[in-house]
Amino acid sequence: MAADGQWLTFLVLILPFLGAAAAPFLTRALGHNAAWVLALIPAFIFYHFAGFLGAVAEGETVAAGYAWIESLDVDFSWYLDGLSLTFALLISGIGTFIVLYSGGYLKGHQHLGRFFSFILMFMGSMQGLVVADSFLTLFVFWELTSITSFLLIGFDHSREASRRAALQALVVTGLGGLSLLAGLLVIANITGATSLSALLAEGDALRAAPLYMAALLLVLGGAFTKSAQFPFHFWLPNAMEAPTPVSAYLHSATMVKAGVYLVMRLNPVMGETLAWETILPVFGGTTLIVGTLLALRQTDLKLMLAYTTVASLGLLIMLTGFGSKVAVEAAVLYLVAHSMFKGALFMVAGAIDHETGTRDITRLGGIGRAMPVTFAAAVLAALSMGGLPPFFGFLAKEEIYAGLATGGGWAALLTAVAIAGNALMFAIGFAVALKPFTGERADTPKSPHEGPILLWLGPLVLGTSGLLMALVSGFSHHIISSPMASAVAGEPVAVSISVIPHVGLPLLLSVLTIALGIAFYLTLERGRAAMAATLTAIGWGPDRGFDQAVRGTVRLSASVTGIVHNGRLDVYMTVTFIALAAALFVPMIAFGELPAVPGLPSLPFYEVTVLAVGFIGLGAVIYARDRLTAIVSLGIQGFAVALIFMLLGAPDLSFTQFMVETLSVVILALVMTRLKLSPADHRPTRQKVLDISIASLCGAGLGLILLRVTQVPFDGTLSVFFAENARVIAHGRNIVNVIIVDFRGLDTLGEIAVVMIAGLAILALVRIRPGVAPIKAEKQRAKAVEKVEA
Amino acid sequence: MDTLIFRTIAPYLASLMVLFSVFVLLRGHNEPGGGFIGGLIAASAFAIYGIACGVAPVRRALYFHPMAISGFGLLLSALSGAVSLFMDMPFLTGQWTEISVLGLPIDLSTVLFFDIGVYFVVVGSITSIALALEEREHA
Numbered sequence: 001m002a003a004d005g006q007w008l009t010f011l012v013l014i015l016p017f018l019g020a021a022a023a024p025f026l027t028r029a030l031g032h033n034a035a036w037v038l039a040l041i042p043a044f045i046f047y048h049f050a051g052f053l054g055a056v057a058e059g060e061t062v063a064a065g066y067a068w069i070e071s072l073d074v075d076f077s078w079y080l081d082g083l084s085l086t087f088a089l090l091i092s093g094i095g096t097f098i099v100l101y102s103g104g105y106l107k108g109h110q111h112l113g114r115f116f117s118f119i120l121m122f123m124g125s126m127q128g129l130v131v132a133d134s135f136l137t138l139f140v141f142w143e144l145t146s147i148t149s150f151l152l153i154g155f156d157h158s159r160e161a162s163r164r165a166a167l168q169a170l171v172v173t174g175l176g177g178l179s180l181l182a183g184l185l186v187i188a189n190i191t192g193a194t195s196l197s198a199l200l201a202e203g204d205a206l207r208a209a210p211l212y213m214a215a216l217l218l219v220l221g222g223a224f225t226k227s228a229q230f231p232f233h234f235w236l237p238n239a240m241e242a243p244t245p246v247s248a249y250l251h252s253a254t255m256v257k258a259g260v261y262l263v264m265r266l267n268p269v270m271g272e273t274l275a276w277e278t279i280l281p282v283f284g285g286t287t288l289i290v291g292t293l294l295a296l297r298q299t300d301l302k303l304m305l306a307y308t309t310v311a312s313l314g315l316l317i318m319l320t321g322f323g324s325k326v327a328v329e330a331a332v333l334y335l336v337a338h339s340m341f342k343g344a345l346f347m348v349a350g351a352i353d354h355e356t357g358t359r360d361i362t363r364l365g366g367i368g369r370a371m372p373v374t375f376a377a378a379v380l381a382a383l384s385m386g387g388l389p390p391f392f393g394f395l396a397k398e399e400i401y402a403g404l405a406t407g408g409g410w411a412a413l414l415t416a417v418a419i420a421g422n423a424l425m426f427a428i429g430f431a432v433a434l435k436p437f438t439g440e441r442a443d444t445p446k447s448p449h450e451g452p453i454l455l456w457l458g459p460l461v462l463g464t465s466g467l468l469m470a471l472v473s474g475f476s477h478h479i480i481s482s483p484m485a486s487a488v489a490g491e492p493v494a495v496s497i498s499v500i501p502h503v504g505l506p507l508l509l510s511v512l513t514i515a516l517g518i519a520f521y522l523t524l525e526r527g528r529a530a531m532a533a534t535l536t537a538i539g540w541g542p543d544r545g546f547d548q549a550v551r552g553t554v555r556l557s558a559s560v561t562g563i564v565h566n567g568r569l570d571v572y573m574t575v576t577f578i579a580l581a582a583a584l585f586v587p588m589i590a591f592g593e594l595p596a597v598p599g600l601p602s603l604p605f606y607e608v609t610v611l612a613v614g615f616i617g618l619g620a621v622i623y624a625r626d627r628l629t630a631i632v633s634l635g636i637q638g639f640a641v642a643l644i645f646m647l648l649g650a651p652d653l654s655f656t657q658f659m660v661e662t663l664s665v666v667i668l669a670l671v672m673t674r675l676k677l678s679p680a681d682h683r684p685t686r687q688k689v690l691d692i693s694i695a696s697l698c699g700a701g702l703g704l705i706l707l708r709v710t711q712v713p714f715d716g717t718l719s720v721f722f723a724e725n726a727r728v729i730a731h732g733r734n735i736v737n738v739i740i741v742d743f744r745g746l747d748t749l750g751e752i753a754v755v756m757i758a759g760l761a762i763l764a765l766v767r768i769r770p771g772v773a774p775i776k777a778e779k780q781r782a783k784a785v786e787k788v789e790a
Numbered sequence: 791m792d793t794l795i796f797r798t799i800a801p802y803l804a805s806l807m808v809l810f811s812v813f814v815l816l817r818g819h820n821e822p823g824g825g826f827i828g829g830l831i832a833a834s835a836f837a838i839y840g841i842a843c844g845v846a847p848v849r850r851a852l853y854f855h856p857m858a859i860s861g862f863g864l865l866l867s868a869l870s871g872a873v874s875l876f877m878d879m880p881f882l883t884g885q886w887t888e889i890s891v892l893g894l895p896i897d898l899s900t901v902l903f904f905d906i907g908v909y910f911v912v913v914g915s916i917t918s919i920a921l922a923l924e925e926r927e928h929a
Binding site: 651652655656659660662663666667670671674730731732733734736737738740741742745746748749752753755756758759760762763766767 | 818819820821822823824825826827830831833834837841857860861863864867868871881882884886897899901904905907908911912914915916918919920922923924
C-alpha cells in the first residue's frame with residue numbers, strides 16, 4: 001500500500017466530520033439544495049472504497065494507520081477486508097441517497113443545517129467503526145455512533161417522546177459500549193493482541209483460554225444492545241421518533257448492524273464453540289419471532305418496519321451463530337439485501353408521510369396513482385424483502401434455507417423459526433408496500449402527489465439495485481459476497497447461488513414461506529387484533545421495565561442522598577473530623593509508628609514569645625464571648641504560625657500564611673454576618689464535650705505525626721536537586737516559586753483550575769435563594785412520562 | 791466599618807496594595823513572592839475597598855466580572871504552557887528570551903505569563919467570593 005493511498009484513506013475517514021463542520025454554513029447559503037453538494041462526500045467515500053474492491057476480491061487485505069499515543073501503544077488504524085469493505089460501501093452508498101433524501105424530507109426545516117451536520121458526523125463514526133483495526137479506534141467510533149444517534153433521535157428535542165427515546169437509546173447502547181470495552185480488554189489480556197488484524201491471526205488462542213466465556217458474554221453484551229436483540233430490542237422502535245431519514249439510515253441500514261458486524265468480525269476467532277452456537281441462535285431466533293409478532297401489532301408504517309428490522313437483525317445473528325459456511329453465506333447475502341430493501345422501504349414510508357400527512361396504514365389507500373414512482377420503488381423493495389425471484393432477497397432466502405436445513409432436530413427447529421419469521425416479514429413488507437397505494441382512495445390529511453426527485457431518487461435506486469445485483473449475481477458475488485463471506489468464515493468461501501431457481505429443498509421451503517406469507521397478508525387485520533389482545537393481556541414489557549429501572553435508580557439515589565447528605569453542616573463537620581482523627585491515629589498505632597518522646601528544646605527568648613502569642617490566640621478563641629471575637633482570635637494564632645515560618649527561614653511560606661490568615665478572617669467574618677446566627681455560641685454541654693474531644697484528637701494526631709516525621713532521617717535528594725537546578729534549568733533563584741511555576745507547573749495548572757471552580761461553586765452558593773426547589777422540574781418530567789405511557 | 795477615616799484611607803490603601811501585589815508578582819522568580827501570594831494581596835485590597843466604600847465602586851473599578859478575570863487567568867496559564875508544544879517540547883516547558891527595554895535587559899519567559907495567569911485566577915476567584923458576600927451584607 002503506497003503512502004499516498006494511506007493519507008487518502010485517512011482523509012476519507014475524517015471527511016464526514018469536516019463536512020459536518022461546513023454543513024450549517026452551506027445550508028444557510030444554499031437551503032435544502034445543499035444536499036446535492038453534501039452528498040458528494042459519501043459519494044466520494046464510496047468511490048474511494050470501491051477502488052479497493054479488485055484487490056480485496058483477490059483475497060488481499062489492507063491494513064494501515066498512524067501511531068496515536070505511542071507511549072500507550074495505541075494506534076489509529078484501519079483494516080480492509082471483504083467484511084469491512086462491504087460495510088463501508090453500504091454506509092457510504094446508502095448514505096449518499098440518505099443525504100439527498102434528507103434535503104427533500106426536511107426542506108425548509110429551520111435546523112436543516114444542524115441535521116446535515118449530525119447525519120454526516122454519524123456517517124463518519126459508522127465508517128470509522130467498520131474499518132477500525134485497533135481496539136481503541138473501534139471502541140471510540142462505537143461510542144461515537146451511540147452519541148451521534150442520540151443527537152439524531154432527539155433531533156426534534158421539543159417533544160418529550162423524542163427526548164425519552166434518545167435517552168433510552170443512549171443508555172442501552174452506552175451500557176453495551178462499556179460492556180464491549182470490558183470485553184475487548186479481556187481479549188487483549190488473553191491474546192496480547194490490541195488490533196483486530198492481530199487478533200484474527202491468533203487462531204485458536206482465544207477459544208482455548210479459560211476466560212473465553214467472560215470475553216464472549218461481554219462482547220455480546222455490546223453487540224446485542226447495539227443490534228437490538230431481545231430483550232434489548234425496545235429502544236429501536238422507540239427510536240422511530242427520529243425524522244425518517246434517520247430511521248432509514250441508522251435503524252435499518254447501518255448502526256443497528258454494528259452489532260452484527262462485530263459478531264461477524266469475531267466469528268473466525270470466537271465462533272465454532274458450543275457457547276457461541278447456542279447463545280447466538282437462541283437470542284437471534286427469539287428476536288426474530290418476537291420482532292415479527294410485534295410488527296404485526298403495529299399500524300404505523302415506520303413502526304411496522306422497525307419491528308421487522310428487529311426481526312431481521314435476529315435472523316442475521318441466528319445465521320452467524322449457526323456455524324456452517326453456507327449459513328455464513330446466507331447471513332452475508334441477507335445483510336446486503338436487507339440494507340437495500342429496508343432503507344428503500346423506510347424512505348418510502350417517509351415519502352408517504354410527507355405527502356399525505358399520515359403514516360397510519362388503516363387511514364391510507366389508493367395513493368398509487370398519485371405517487372407512481374414511489375409506488376414502483378416500494379414494490380421493488382418489497383419483492384426483494386419477500387424473497388421473490390429475481391431479486392437479491394431471493395438469493396438470500398434460498399441460501400438461508402440451504403444453510404439451515406441440514407438435518408437434525410436443532411437445525412429443523414431453527415428452520416421452522418426462520419420460515420415463520422420470513423413469512424411474517426413477507427406479509428408485513430407487502431402490507432407496507434401495497435396497502436397504502438392500492439385499493440380505495442382513502443381520506444388523508446393532505447392530498448398526495450409525487451414528491452420531488454430528492455424524495456424518490458433514493459428508494460428507487462436502492463430498490464433497483466436489489467434487482468440488478470441479483471441479475472449479475474456472478475459479478476456481485478465475486479466482488480462483494482464471496483470476499484465478505486470469506487472474512488466472516490475465516491477461510492476462503494465462494495458464493496455461487498444465482499437467480500435461476502433450482503429444484504430442491506430450499507426452493508420448496510421458499511415456496512412454503514411465500515404461501516404462508518400470502519396467508520398472513522390476507523388475514524393481517526385479524527392477526528393484528530389477536531396480537532393486540534395478547535399484548536394487553538401480558539401488560540408488562542421491557543420498555544416499561546426500562547422506565548421502572550430508571551425511576552427505581554432515581555428513588556434509590558434520593559434515599560441514599562437523604563442519609564449521607566442530610567443538610568446539617570454540623571454533622572458533616574463532625575464526620576469529617578472523626579475521619580481525619582481516624583486517618584491519623586489508626587495507621588500510626590497499627591504500624592507501631594508512634595514518635596519517641598522528645599526532650600524539651602532550649603528556645604531563644606523571641607521564639608518563646610511567638611509561641612506564647614499563638615497560645616494566647618488559642619485561649620482567646622476558647623474563651624471568646626461571641627463568634628466574631630473567636631474568628632479574629634483564630635487569626636492571631638495564624639499570624640504566630642506565620643512568624644514561626646519566617647523565623648525558620650521560609651519567607652514565601654510565611655508571606656502566604658499571613659495573607660491567607662488575613663483573608664480567612666475577613667471572609668469568615670463576612671460569612672458570619674450573612675448567616676444571621678446568634679452572636680454567641682450556645683451548645684449543650686454534651687455537644688461541647690464531644691466537639692472538644694474530636695478537636696483534641698485531631699490536634700494531637702497532627703502533632704504526633706509531625707513529630708514522627710521529623711524523627712525519620714530526612715531524604716534530601718529533592719531539595720538538593722531543586723537547589724542545584726533552579727538557577728540552571730529554570731532561570732530562577734526563588735526555589736519555591738520555580739517549583740510552583742516550572743518544575744511542577746502541571747500541578748499548579750490543576751490547582752488554579754480547582755481554585756476557579758471552587759470560586760464558581762461558592763459564588764453559586766452565595767447567590768442561591770431559598771424556595772426554588774429543583775425537585776419540581778423532576779416531578780413535572782415524571783408526570784409527562786406517565787402521560788406518554790397512558 | 792462605616793468610619794470616616796477608614797473610608798477616606800481605603801482607596802489609597804487599596805491602590806498601594808494592588809501596586810505592591812504587582813511588584814510581588816514580578817519579583818517572584820528570584821525573590822520571595824509570585825503569582826499566588828500577589829493574587830492574595832490584590833484580592834485583600836479589593837476586599838478592603840469593598841468593605842469601606844461598598845461593592846459598586848469596586849465592581850466599576852474592576853470593569854470585568856471577577857470570575858471573568860479568573861477565567862482569563864486560567865486560559866493565559868494554559869496557553870503559556872502550550873507555547874512549547876509548537877517548539878516540539880512537552881507541554882509547560884519554559885521558554886526564555888531576553889528583550890531590551892530602554893537599554894535594560896529583561897528576561898521574558900512563558901513561565902512569567904504562567905505566573906501572571908495564576909495571579910489572575912487567585913485575584914478573580916477570591917475577589918468574586920468576597921464581593922458576593924459583601925453585597926448581601928449591604929443589601
